[in-house]
Amino acid sequence: MPELNLTSAPAHLRHGSSIGQPLTRRDGVLKVKGQATYAADNHPPGMLFAVIAASSIAHGRVTSLDVAAAKRHPGVVEVMTPDHKPQLAIDPEIKTNPFVFRMEVLQSNEVRYANQPIAVVIAETLEAATEGAVLLAPRYETLPALVGLDAGKSYVPPVVGVGNPTENHLGDVDAGLAAADKKIDAIYETPAQYHNAMEPHAIVAHWDGDRLQIDMPTQGLMLSLARVAELFGIAHDKIHIRSPFLGGGFGSKGLMAGPPALGIMAAKLVGRPVKLVLRREQMYGPVGHRAPTRQRLRIGADVEGRLTALDHHARTVSSTFDDFYEPAADASHTLYAAPAIRTSHDAVRVNTGTPLFMRAPGEATGSIALESAIDEMAWTCGMDPLAFRLKNYAEVEPITGKPFSSKALRACYDQGAARFGWAKRSLQPRQMRDDAGLLVGWGMGTATFPALMFQAQARAVIRRDGSGAMEIGAHDMGQGAWTALAQIAADELGLDIERVEFKAGSSDLPDAGIAGGSAHTATAGAAIHSAGAAVIAKLADLATGDERSPLFGAGNTGVIARDGRLIRRDDESRGESYTEILARAGVAEVEARGTGAPNPAAMEEYAMHAHGAVFAEVKVDPELGQIRVTRMVGAFAAGRIVNPHLVKSQLFGGMIWGLSFALHEEAITDRRSGRIMNANLGEYHIPVNADVPPLDVITVEEHDPHVNALGIKGVGEIGITGSAGAVANAVWHATGVRVRRFPIRIEELLTQR
């Protein structure tokens, strides 16, 4: 990989604080010129192409593969099958930790879901490998496929999400419902959805003796490295993974899945570098997805519209061989101040690839159901949906009783509603029309996402030439880590961003944890903060302890790092440059390491969440049922905003995802075969530009002294929550038809004229 040539437009060169500045992304020029090297852009000498043959049945076993026919095809070098493959060091079915998922790496002839890898063809060209995979002409013994939310006997999983309790209780829900003046009891369904990152999962694997070089997009460099190490029985320091850019991940590139492992196995089998890239339809199976849900919400309220009880139950699915449960009902823990709350989950097993984290896992599915139900409850109480939400505003986190570390949701409601013009909304549905006679509806939803922190390390350097470096194995999925984290690094090192060499995206750098849970900027940023403070402290020691320095003796007063200089905190006229300090000390550079981690004491004391309010306008053709979102306003409070420009882009993306959730996205599974019938971007609908209205994002000022040293809450996922419900509620307000199955289809709106 050539040195990255990151740039900033001259207009964005700044002095003083970098944090808070709307820098454009520093990798932008590389990307628009096609010079950003994604994993599949690597072509080491002698590289072969590997193509997966995927199962067309969802359950059964492979009884034959015509390996000879594939091998006869010109250009085919090898065919890797369960009978002919390198041995792994451990059984891939063993879960060595909770972040390990069972994967299909040709360990048997058994088929557990459609699109499961059943062989790998390795050839001199992509075309030859592709045809070789066809010529395998697999035969199967097919068993009945388990499909859908009623596929079999339900059970209560031990945990949902990442170790969340399956059930939670506060107060007496049954008593609360019994005492309620108004009640609703409604069932909402959400479909299976697939991450569909623009960049398919890809790997270029290159064995050099016992060393392994990997190019692979990953949201978790060290998690992936550890999994590769245990699968192949090699030491961590023999493996190098490069992942400078991801073309989206959304959770599907967080954990090592089967296909990249097959690429490494293929390279081992043939003794040459191998590239393996999933075809689009092959992403619908082995690399995770969002499980479908069926959610029942029972809500009670008193005569004044105060909640008396909130009962949220979610049915979901997992695979027949592993466990991941979409924690949809947990969305009801934090938002509304019901005195009695019960959340619970159950599941059935189906013939599917194991579900996984997908952008706002649980929060997105739970939010569209909860926000729809709250909207229904407001209507039942005869109240404006915003007034109803304010009436039930949670001053402390309902399920735990803990105070919030910060919560500017009221300001989000106020600012969002004002910008949208919510006050002019009619209470009754189907009251508003535009000049062309189209039905107009306004809906809203509350957004929320937990402010999480993981663990990360960083290494900071200050050099005698006055420049600095910050090294951290962070991940840029497109969200802008190359820019936002470099801004934090610049401030922590007291340098202009152009004077900081920021290194990321490689496993030989300090562990940055994972880019997930909307926590990467907070976590990696905290590590950068800590490393920067440590290296500045070392530099300060050199100066304040040296009587030749104008800073001599300032140790107790303290110094400030700014513009490549240290200056006395109590007398800014006294200071000297980093270059002067290091030159006099006769050292080339000083370096220090730092760690970012959650603060258990603060977590014990406070509930930590980002919040927001989303307002949507839809128009619906009264006869034809076609829906169009015409306006969206989102106001979000997510602590400190490192780069407003990138944050707005993140929130735009989330809001569009919410629109997509309400109106477009759905994996259509054949009810008999268990095959996904729309595994391509032509038929798996996401919004196109023409579906996306002008979006308005307000970032609401919020100071949070508790979440982490930088006060960052994260914005990667919250934009989906609230938005999906807002669009769904707007459709109801436009039409008077409450659709509880998502995405909302045209035929549901044809019932009424």
Next chain:
Amino acid sequence: MKQFEYVRPATVAEAIAAAAQPGATYLAAGTNLLDLMKGNVSRPDRLVDVTHLDGLDQIERLADGSLRIGALVGNADLAHDAEFAKAYPAVAEALLAGASAQLRNAATVGGNLLQRTRCAYFYDTASRCNKREAGSGCDARDGENRTHAVLGWSDSCIATHPSDFCVPLVALDAVVEIEGRGGRREIALDELHRLPGNTPERESVLAPGDLIVAVRLPAAARGFAAHARYLKVRERTSYAFAIVSAAAALRIENGKIAEARLALGGVAAKPWRARAAEDVLKGVAPTADAFQEAAWRALADAKPSGDNAYKIELARRIVVRALTLAAAGTPARIPALPASPFASTSGAIHA
């Protein structure tokens, strides 16, 4: 990918000879064929690339007042031809409602006529499909079929023809010029595509080697320019096939409909000309009641082929709307969201 022969004939005669061989198929822009090949749905032995043939990319006004559109004219080029859009506004609107801007730039007039169905079971090679493999069965029949045919389907096949372009063309009595081994011939576009019956694998009346060289719109087609619209209901604003679409064209004289043309898309294995509906509109005033009656006539023979009964009611409503829009008059400019129920909403730049 299967290895195949690629030939680039210099003349139409050479092309016909090359494409008449078993396993050969014509390649124009490939916007559908290449996807089918990548998906292993089509496995031709030979591609006969016609994109370099001379003289097939012209739009000509003929002496008799008809318009001849060469088969290699690009969809976008045709739609953006100002004179064409003025004379045949519903056709231009349909073209601009199809696919995406990128696909329209590549796709050709001839190729559009011969695009294959979008039935998911046709594309899924593990499913049974009588169209893809004659006699294998139809997994769509009891499968996920909410967008499938409601007219002209059979137990062998419930797929629909996906073209937008063909819908106003068939309404306007377009004629297809064909060169084949037996020389040149022409047929009505309405006769090009076959209904499935027991042989859904035979999608058109073309014989091996037949090459569509032009589409002709007769002189009378211009007579509808003042009252012609295309309307398409779909699941997103662009880059989605019609659930149901309709082309409506009226010739209004002295407040009465002198002649009506109506065709439906997304409802059958061919663009569906609704002649019975046209008949009831002839000579009557363009009223809501008349349009309702026409809609009932247009869908009189419709029946669900699966979870798609709603498409019949939707089609009726689309017919009424399309006729209403046509009666109101062709807009001076094609809307930014062509053929969309939201064509009248502001804010969009283009779809």
